[in-house]
Amino acid sequence: MYYDSNTGLNKMKRYYFDQPTTDKFVEFLMTQAEVIAPQKKGDASYSYEVVTSGKDIVYDYPRTIQPLKKYFLPPRETLLSFDSKNNEFKKTDIALNNRIFFAIHSYEMQGIKRLDYSFTQGNPEFNYLQRRENSIFIGISFNPDKWHFTKSVGISIEEVERFSLYFEPVDNGFLVFEVDDTGKELISKFGNGLSLDASMDFEVREKEFKTKIKYHYNRLPQVFEHVYNSKVWSDIAQKCVGCGTCNLLCPTCYCFDVRDEVELEISKGKRERFWDGCMLNEFAEVAGGENFREKLSSRTRHRLHRKFKYITDHSGELHCVGCGRCTKYCPANISIVEIINNLIEEYSDHQKEQII
Amino acid sequence: MKKDLNINVHHLTRVEGHGNIVVDMKNGVLNKSELHIVEAPRYFEAMLKGRNFHEVAITTSRICGICSLGHQLTSLKATEVALGLEISEQTEILRKILVDGATFQSNILHALFLATPDFLNVGSVFPLINTHKEVVLAALRLKRLANDIGDLISGRAIHPISCVPGGFTKLPTEKELSDLKEKLIKEGIPDAEFAVEVVASLADKIPTFERETEYISVYNDKEYGFYDGVICSSDSGLIPVDNYLEITNEFIVSHSTSKHAKFNRSSYMVGALARFNNSHKLLNPLAQKVAEKLGLVAPNYNPYMNTVAQVVEVAHCIENTIGLIDMLLDRGIKNEKPNQEPTKYGRGIATTEVPRGILFHDYTYNRKGLIEKANCVIPTGQNLANIDDDMKKLVPEIIEESKEDITKKLEMLVRAYDPCISCSVHMLEVDFIE
Amino acid sequence: MSKPKVAFFDFTSCEGCQLNKLNLENDLLSILELVDIVEFREAMDDKADEYDIAFIEGSISTPTCVERIHDIRRRTKILVALGACAVNGGINAMKNLYPADWVKEEVYGEDKYLFPSIPVQPVSALVKVDYEIRGCPMSTPEFLHVLKSLVLGRKPESFDYAVCVECKLKENECVLDKGMFCLGPISRAGCDAICPSNGQYCTGCRGLVSNINENGAVDMLKQHGFSEKEALNRMRLYCANDIEN
Amino acid sequence: MENTAIEKQDLYYPMMSEIVKVETLTNLEKRFEIALPDNQILGHLPGQFVEVSIFGYGEAPISICSSPTKMPNFDLTVRNAGKLTDKMHSMKEGSKIGIRGPYGNGFDVTKFEGKDILFVCGGIGLAPLKSLIDYTIAKRQKYGRIIILYGTKNPSEILFKEDIKMWQGSKEIEFHMTVDKPDEYWKGNTGVITTLIPPIDLDISNTIATVVGPPIMYKFVIMSLKGKRMPDENIYLSLERRMKCGVGKCGHCQINDTYVCQDGPVFHYPHAKQLEEAI
Numbered sequence A: 001m002y003y004d005s006n007t008g009l010n011k012m013k014r015y016y017f018d019q020p021t022t023d024k025f026v027e028f029l030m031t032q033a034e035v036i037a038p039q040k041k042g043d044a045s046y047s048y049e050v051v052t053s054g055k056d057i058v059y060d061y062p063r064t065i066q067p068l069k070k071y072f073l074p075p076r077e078t079l080l081s082f083d084s085k086n087n088e089f090k091k092t093d094i095a096l097n098n099r100i101f102f103a104i105h106s107y108e109m110q111g112i113k114r115l116d117y118s119f120t121q122g123n124p125e126f127n128y129l130q131r132r133e134n135s136i137f138i139g140i141s142f143n144p145d146k147w148h149f150t151k152s153v154g155i156s157i158e159e160v161e162r163f164s165l166y167f168e169p170v171d172n173g174f175l176v177f178e179v180d181d182t183g184k185e186l187i188s189k190f191g192n193g194l195s196l197d198a199s200m201d202f203e204v205r206e207k208e209f210k211t212k213i214k215y216h217y218n219r220l221p222q223v224f225e226h227v228y229n230s231k232v233w234s235d236i237a238q239k240c241v242g243c244g245t246c247n248l249l250c251p252t253c254y255c256f257d258v259r260d261e262v263e264l265e266i267s268k269g270k271r272e273r274f275w276d277g278c279m280l281n282e283f284a285e286v287a288g289g290e291n292f293r294e295k296l297s298s299r300t301r302h303r304l305h306r307k308f309k310y311i312t313d314h315s316g317e318l319h320c321v322g323c324g325r326c327t328k329y330c331p332a333n334i335s336i337v338e339i340i341n342n343l344i345e346e347y348s349d350h351q352k353e354q355i356i
Numbered sequence B: 001m002k003k004d005l006n007i008n009v010h011h012l013t014r015v016e017g018h019g020n021i022v023v024d025m026k027n028g029v030l031n032k033s034e035l036h037i038v039e040a041p042r043y044f045e046a047m048l049k050g051r052n053f054h055e056v057a058i059t060t061s062r063i064c065g066i067c068s069l070g071h072q073l074t075s076l077k078a079t080e081v082a083l084g085l086e087i088s089e090q091t092e093i094l095r096k097i098l099v100d101g102a103t104f105q106s107n108i109l110h111a112l113f114l115a116t117p118d119f120l121n122v123g124s125v126f127p128l129i130n131t132h133k134e135v136v137l138a139a140l141r142l143k144r145l146a147n148d149i150g151d152l153i154s155g156r157a158i159h160p161i162s163c164v165p166g167g168f169t170k171l172p173t174e175k176e177l178s179d180l181k182e183k184l185i186k187e188g189i190p191d192a193e194f195a196v197e198v199v200a201s202l203a204d205k206i207p208t209f210e211r212e213t214e215y216i217s218v219y220n221d222k223e224y225g226f227y228d229g230v231i232c233s234s235d236s237g238l239i240p241v242d243n244y245l246e247i248t249n250e251f252i253v254s255h256s257t258s259k260h261a262k263f264n265r266s267s268y269m270v271g272a273l274a275r276f277n278n279s280h281k282l283l284n285p286l287a288q289k290v291a292e293k294l295g296l297v298a299p300n301y302n303p304y305m306n307t308v309a310q311v312v313e314v315a316h317c318i319e320n321t322i323g324l325i326d327m328l329l330d331r332g333i334k335n336e337k338p339n340q341e342p343t344k345y346g347r348g349i350a351t352t353e354v355p356r357g358i359l360f361h362d363y364t365y366n367r368k369g370l371i372e373k374a375n376c377v378i379p380t381g382q383n384l385a386n387i388d389d390d391m392k393k394l395v396p397e398i399i400e401e402s403k404e405d406i407t408k409k410l411e412m413l414v415r416a417y418d419p420c421i422s423c424s425v426h427m428l429e430v431d432f433i434e
Numbered sequence C: 001m002s003k004p005k006v007a008f009f010d011f012t013s014c015e016g017c018q019l020n021k022l023n024l025e026n027d028l029l030s031i032l033e034l035v036d037i038v039e040f041r042e043a044m045d046d047k048a049d050e051y052d053i054a055f056i057e058g059s060i061s062t063p064t065c066v067e068r069i070h071d072i073r074r075r076t077k078i079l080v081a082l083g084a085c086a087v088n089g090g091i092n093a094m095k096n097l098y099p100a101d102w103v104k105e106e107v108y109g110e111d112k113y114l115f116p117s118i119p120v121q122p123v124s125a126l127v128k129v130d131y132e133i134r135g136c137p138m139s140t141p142e143f144l145h146v147l148k149s150l151v152l153g154r155k156p157e158s159f160d161y162a163v164c165v166e167c168k169l170k171e172n173e174c175v176l177d178k179g180m181f182c183l184g185p186i187s188r189a190g191c192d193a194i195c196p197s198n199g200q201y202c203t204g205c206r207g208l209v210s211n212i213n214e215n216g217a218v219d220m221l222k223q224h225g226f227s228e229k230e231a232l233n234r235m236r237l238y239c240a241n242d243i244e245n
Numbered sequence D: 001m002e003n004t005a006i007e008k009q010d011l012y013y014p015m016m017s018e019i020v021k022v023e024t025l026t027n028l029e030k031r032f033e034i035a036l037p038d039n040q041i042l043g044h045l046p047g048q049f050v051e052v053s054i055f056g057y058g059e060a061p062i063s064i065c066s067s068p069t070k071m072p073n074f075d076l077t078v079r080n081a082g083k084l085t086d087k088m089h090s091m092k093e094g095s096k097i098g099i100r101g102p103y104g105n106g107f108d109v110t111k112f113e114g115k116d117i118l119f120v121c122g123g124i125g126l127a128p129l130k131s132l133i134d135y136t137i138a139k140r141q142k143y144g145r146i147i148i149l150y151g152t153k154n155p156s157e158i159l160f161k162e163d164i165k166m167w168q169g170s171k172e173i174e175f176h177m178t179v180d181k182p183d184e185y186w187k188g189n190t191g192v193i194t195t196l197i198p199p200i201d202l203d204i205s206n207t208i209a210t211v212v213g214p215p216i217m218y219k220f221v222i223m224s225l226k227g228k229r230m231p232d233e234n235i236y237l238s239l240e241r242r243m244k245c246g247v248g249k250c251g252h253c254q255i256n257d258t259y260v261c262q263d264g265p266v267f268h269y270p271h272a273k274q275l276e277e278a279i
């Protein structure tokens, strides 16, 4: 899971882009495909948006509000439109534009990788997979803030898996690494006639993560074998208000709800799906009023188990990528790392007791 | 001559709120001719006590759905005076656009949807969809356009969202503003001109009746008095806003959950006609032309002409909004945050013209920024005594007509004031005892 | 199938919800294709004896209201509570926080008996309410959704989850994050998070989500710098009847 | 994504099918016979379900209550519980509805061959089990005893009265039923369904028990079966959860790490026992 980043990048061909070259590169990308990149949103937030002017791109950003999943599993999506008078329905056209996702962080890319797994398992899902076609990803490194803990879940800042190119900021510009053939092709198309000094040495500077999980990520599934009945869940439930933010903004959460809505011309309408979340009250309620996860403690437990155990048991990967969104945006300031560390503590106490 | 007459209109329709008209004449003596306000009291001023300054305008906006914007702005202004919050020029321009939009919306609603059916002898606007589809469509477009103004500038036309103490939490973009301006020019003005034609063709249906009274409105020597200014009385001239209690002199009458008001005479009038009579010289050129076309000349003493004055104001508001948008576009939209750091705590009094007339909010804040004392004086309340006086003069003048016609004329009279009954019952002054 | 007969009634309220319907200018004509509006005092003179669907705006706050609402319930097949005032008492219910007699006396002095007033109650406290449209004012898309659903003869969707959900779906910058107050995490959705989307905070006008963690909510607001007193006070703006302690 | 075979493009798209017969069973339940387009055969196993779809009203998972041996049409028994089910109740012969499926695992009928089968059905739980009951009756010689225990709240909720008459009259089937609250005409057993279990004589090592009913029923039925020393391996349950997609994507039906729509709704008890949230 965890690549030695130094060797990873060191083997790759690289180029130096100063800022004007970078701007030109963005312009070039925009001629190739729709470019999507982080931009400012509100006072102190960011979001991935379609680029209309290279000036809007923010290269140094902590994280966006919504993860990149919004481009593959939109928050609100029409599954089909119908005409009930004639008993007909139309599948929705999913536009197949080429898209380049630019200035993406490693954990975000890994989030997409986890979603790929979830949407290809069992019944592969056409809507998602079709949106995933013709996507190119260009990575960029980031400076961890107090919410990131990607390293604790085995994802380094310089993890380049699934990127085509990777940008590392250096003085007055970027070192651009050629990760795969698509990246190579892009550079050669763009670089025609430009002198892109490629000889620069590069050494990864270790960046400090302020937030850490106490155990190595390899041991987390094992911890989760033993904490199902932990007290930690009910402790968290005292604070949690069940707003669902942690589900909705998580890059690897993908649960949804489906609703039909008709137009004022009552026979026409559409079937839409929306992001949903297991933290919400009605998520597991059935006709007759039975709610299979009524307590907030059981909901948080389910959420965490989906990140660290249930899917992990099948995919072999943790389904938390350490982006820190669920913590940063939780109105009740509930920290996922704190939950895990508390679970670890309880688990290790328990282990000690067993030894004695 | 008829000696006895008894009219009791229970829950007058096509007005906002609940009111009854009661006329009682025995042996030629008029015992009673009153508008009974039976709306349930809501005790807003009491509820305001202890509310944080962020919540005050949100609460007072709920006094009335129709004038929610007027309450909101007046409330914000009073809060800003009390807490010493300066607002920017941009905020002021945006607020003026909002006042124009709200007046435009409300006047169209009243003139075309609520009052016009009377002139055409139908019970509501709905039958007109079949008989006068073009008019209804134009009216709907105008109303939508007016609401678009509120939606764009404050997030929602009813109970606005983004205008808060000290400024706006969200600003329109320049593109949105210039699109709105386009629409006002391309759609708004032609539709308004069409509406004026329609009203002109109905002019002979407007009852002739005159009763001179005192006209009170906001006055401002730079522009038609809407957003801000001093108090103007046609009897005694200009009066500072802080002295509003000298004018309103509220008193309780048993037939109304809303208090009545009087100043120099037994009653006074507020609203479109009062504004027109006091400020007509400051109307925009388009509105001046409309007034001329509709035969509205100041001073006008026919309360039924209030509806016509509203149409004149619609023209004014559209043209004025276009000018204000130009002003904003010239300056460019600046990304300003609301100024919400109080510099003092105390009393603040503010006035604004809402569609139905002059409105006062008067707050006292304590040192924690919580409301200690509040008073709101609402236009419909101020008009009630004047409506009763009008009825007293009108009933004997039309006593020879059928009871049905008399009832209709009385209903039309009350409707002409465009009374906003549900807000009028909130003009309740409460002193809190700690 | 004949068109359902629809009536609108107003009780103690600002009538903003009714007006909001008139603000459906673009859809008004299509609505009239779907239903027959048989009573709507704010806009028309007509009255009817029976209705298929009655929309009720406003809270119950006088003895006359009590009679009227029972009468309407008898005449209608379906009764929909429209807007915060009708659904949970809304802003009016703040009145209940004060001793009633004191308020009345302060306002009307010795004339206080002229105007009877009882504690503010939601419509559901007196008669069976089939469906609710929450909000202050009600949201027009939701009103349309309910109207269309009832014309289809189906149960409308209810939105028993937090405003935060809709806020996140729209990718708004969180106003709590900006140091403002917000009730979005515990208030019912269905408004499409219109207030946070306009940079303003959620005032909880749609009432609270069911099965709520009330202590957690107060703690949450405390963590954002609001005292327990302020937090509860501000929750009561629209939920005076629903907040216990 | 390169090289991903896009299979099943029609994951969420229903087949427009026809209701060919409607039969009122109780105040709340109706049985519908459904014909797929072009005489297609659904090809289900007993215990599987379909997603029923009515445009404007949504979708709902409904168990197939007829045996696969009945062809080409199949039956659904629907309780009026909300948006879609209410609309379905107002539909007549000839109406169109959408069908997706069959979904879920269903019962492994070959594994049951040669065994005695005990059916424990609570309320509407009889509907999903009916497909298995009918199947075992159709293939009668392959199975041992067929014992059906059926309990409802009150006599008015009894489903499939015709079939019950047949079961009661048949020598090849042992049928017992009970109601929680009898009315004045009720002559049979009264009491909850677990009261039917102790009196019956079972060859527990060769009996398969299949249990379907309301959520609270499972715990007690299993306790009774354990009381008869029924081994866990011989017990099968079918569980209900909220469900939207039916194809393992929407997340609603998860019991711990298990998707009811994929790995269920039929659960082998030793597996269900491992799932903390299951019963």
Ligand SMILES: Cc1cc2nc3c(=O)[nH]c(=O)nc-3n(C[C@H](O)[C@H](O)[C@H](O)COP(=O)(O)OP(=O)(O)OC[C@H]3O[C@@H](n4cnc5c(N)ncnc54)[C@H](O)[C@@H]3O)c2cc1C
Pocket: A285, A286, A287, A288, A289, C155, D049, D057, D058, D059, D060, D061, D062, D063, D064, D077, D078, D079, D080, D081, D082, D083, D084, D085, D086, D124, D127, D128, D239, D240, D241, D242, D243, D244, D265
């Ligand atoms: C595998 C499976 C098999 C089923 N088989 C049958 C059957 O054979 N016959 C039958 O009548 N019913 C069956 N059900 C239950 C049926 O799916 C629900 O009653 C139905 O979804 C309600 O849909 P609605 O649109 O009518 O109600 P809605 O208006 O959507 O909701 C009414 C209530 O039902 C709840 N609900 C929503 N979705 C579901 C759901 N998937 N399951 C249960 N409750 C839900 C909601 O919480 C709500 O309170 C089955 C459910 C499952 C999961």
Ligand code: SF4
Pocket: A239, A240, A241, A242, A243, A244, A245, A246, A247, A279, A326, A329, A330, A331, A332, A333, A334
């Ligand atoms: S974001 Fe926080 S408060 Fe909201 S559901 Fe998640 S953990 Fe609970």
Ligand code: SF4
Pocket: A246, A249, A250, A251, A252, A307, A319, A320, A321, A322, A323, A324, A325, A326, A327, A336
């Ligand atoms: S669980 Fe939290 S930290 Fe982990 S990927 Fe999801 S949102 Fe990010």
Ligand code: SF4
Pocket: A331, C163, C164, C165, C167, C168, C172, C173, C174, C175, C176, C177, C182, C183, C184, C185, C193, C196, C202
């Ligand atoms: S602004 Fe309010 S509603 Fe939106 S996410 Fe933040 S807390 Fe929730």
